[in-house]
Amino acid sequence: xxxxxxxxxxxxxxxxxxxxxxxxxxxxxxxxxxxxxxxxxxxxxxxxxxxxxxxxxxxxxxxxxxxxxxxxxxxxxxxxxxxxxxxxxxxxxxxxxxxxxxxxxxxxxxxxx
Amino acid sequence: xxxxxxxxxxxxxxxxxxxxxxxxxxxxxxxxxxxxxxxxxxxxxxxxxxxxxxxxxxxxxxxxxxxxxxxxxxxxxxxxxxxxxxxxxxxxxxxxxxxxxxxxxxxxxxxxxx
Numbered sequence: 001x002x003x004x005x006x007x008x009x010x011x012x013x014x015x016x017x018x019x020x021x022x023x024x025x026x027x028x029x030x031x032x033x034x035x036x037x038x039x040x041x042x043x044x045x046x047x048x049x050x051x052x053x054x055x056x057x058x059x060x061x062x063x064x065x066x067x068x069x070x071x072x073x074x075x076x077x078x079x080x081x082x083x084x085x086x087x088x089x090x091x092x093x094x095x096x097x098x099x100x101x102x103x104x105x106x107x108x109x110x111x112x113x
Numbered sequence: 114x115x116x117x118x119x120x121x122x123x124x125x126x127x128x129x130x131x132x133x134x135x136x137x138x139x140x141x142x143x144x145x146x147x148x149x150x151x152x153x154x155x156x157x158x159x160x161x162x163x164x165x166x167x168x169x170x171x172x173x174x175x176x177x178x179x180x181x182x183x184x185x186x187x188x189x190x191x192x193x194x195x196x197x198x199x200x201x202x203x204x205x206x207x208x209x210x211x212x213x214x215x216x217x218x219x220x221x222x223x224x225x226x227x
Contacts, residue, residue: 032213043218044203044218046215049215099146099161099210100148101148101205
């Protein structure tokens with residue numbers, strides 16, 4: 001599976017957009033980009049995923065570069081409850097690698113009041 | 114509400130005891146998974162199941178066992194053979210095991226050794 005690189009931590013002011021980058025330069029054509037977040041002592045929460053096109057849902061937007069080597073998760077209006085560790089994961093469409101999610105260290109996003 | 118329920122939230126085990134962690138989902142998902150998370154670390158896959166009466170070992174299955182007798186239930190037994198069982202255990206489910214289907218997680222069970 002392709003590996004991902006994320007900043008260790010980021011700050012964002014409440015009410016502003018939080019932009020979380022992820023590098024996945026070795027991603028292959030059949031691998032999806034997934035984003036999860038985990039608040040301390042809770043299970044990971046699914047946010048969004050995509051293959052090539054940009055995606056948006058009620059929680060966030062996912063921008064994937066044309067070469068697919070990097071992506072950005074955008075939380076449009078961050079609130080204090082968005083403080084969490086955010087994980088960027090690449091996952092193949094099928095095969096053994098599609099079963100387990102490989103969580104790295106993630107980005108600790110801190111929303112400042 | 115639809116979701117994944119893990120119980121109990123906290124569990125204590127004596128040395129040499131087996132203990133079973135419960136995971137129930139009412140999402141009508143075919144695939145279910147068990148992960149282990151250690152402090153400051155990512156998740157590691159223990160077992161997964163694509164369908165009732167079928168399950169496969171993940172990356173760290175030694176010392177664990179599972180069953181999948183019903184679609185909605187996937188209990189995990191931590192046996193006495195698991196040498197370092199203290200961890201945060203997470204159950205997840207997805208519509209299928211395809212990589213295009215997101216896994217959704219329960220709130221976990223924290224297991225400690227007395």
